Amino acid sequence: MVNVQVTVLSGAGISAESGVPTFRDVETGLWAKVDPYEISSSDGWQRHPEKVWAWYLWRHYMMKAVQPNDGHRAIAAWEDHAEVHVVTQNVDDLHERGGSSRVYHLHGSLFEFRCDRCDLPYDGPLPAMPEPVEVVEPPTCVCGGLIRPNVVWFGEGLPADAWDRSVDAVRNADVAIVVGTSAVVYPAAGLPELALSSGIPVIEINPEETALSASATLSLRAKAASTLPTLLQRLPALLG
Template sequence: MQLTVLSGAGISAESGVPTFRDVETGLWAKVDPYEISSAEGWRDHPEKVWAWYLWRHYLMQNVEPNNGHRAVAAWQDYAEVHVVTQNVDDLHERAGSRRVYHVHGSLFQFRCDRCEGEYRGELPAMPEPVEAVSPPECECGGLVRPNVVWFGEALPDDAWQKSVDAVTHADLVVVVGTSSIVYPAAGLPELALAQGIPVIEVNPERTPLSDAATVSMRETAAGALPGLLQRLPSLLG
């Protein structure tokens, strides 16, 4: 059995990571999102953008996977599991998942903004958040940036193609903790449904996917995922 999980900010929120769409507690609540997550913002204020992402990089290191992440990793004992995640954290990997595709990039990878080469050097320490920090320079003279997808940028080809393959070859797709409004990732469950592949949505709130999903569960990831495989016969009939 091949099982593909599409995860969004909701699963990480249960580990204490604020979702970007939470108006009051979101990471963007006091910051202009376009200024710190666009190529234009990086070009105009690289020190400010680098400081913001570097602090989040260190902040994420103190966050632990929750029962939702651990359940997905445990499913590997019973199925071939692929994880397509819109999250830029590494909680799925730290929980033990082996096939994880980051369609929006990762806070734990860095690359040059000029030559695109991967950066493996030392990162500046940041015990406290600051307003601006000069990013490291690549040997080519470019600036080192987080390997995340900013507004207007294309998704990484390799991760996207693996995600499409994982969805179209799945026997079951589980969509957990995502608003289902950010495309093209939101189109993956639609692709599965169009091919007759059952889709289970796990989200405490209704989303645009809820009516179309084979099963829509108003539960949290940490609450629903640990026992989901055992519930499949009753859920899918």
């Protein structure tokens, strides 16, 4: 399949197969009664940065402890046979650790940090967090601003560079593969629609039916880790 471009659009489902809880799953225990908006919005950050920092710092360490699954590794292995671009809504680094070289994070990354005032990247030390706690004071930038996770919160726009690269990756694809996403969160959910409107076949892989299932070129009720390792070589037969 030389000179073929495959664009993968991934969501929480592929990470869940590595043991990463989805956002709703982790609203238990310490944060069971916390409004999700309070810990995932710029408004919440302005009101209680120590609570928001504690939440994302715990997520950062939790995600470091899990490993890429066969789905992540399969996508990376496709690079031996095709040009592969990964557009992900996930804030973990499992695609990168799985070996993928072109990954565009639409919602940012828990493994990047920046100042909330001057936007200067931060690569300094992080406090240890062996157990989740309710509050942790965020580090301070040299300008006096607070260091925040480089993720997209409610009320914030997507990173322009990642979005532009993602749109280009979809427009130039020979096939788009949508893995583990409910296809309801926009603007990311508009990318499969862009592919279909451009005549690009879209293959959905998800154990559950989604908003995309009816319009996808092919919708497979399956999990990523068991389906992706053999999918590339099966594409000609699947697409007829």
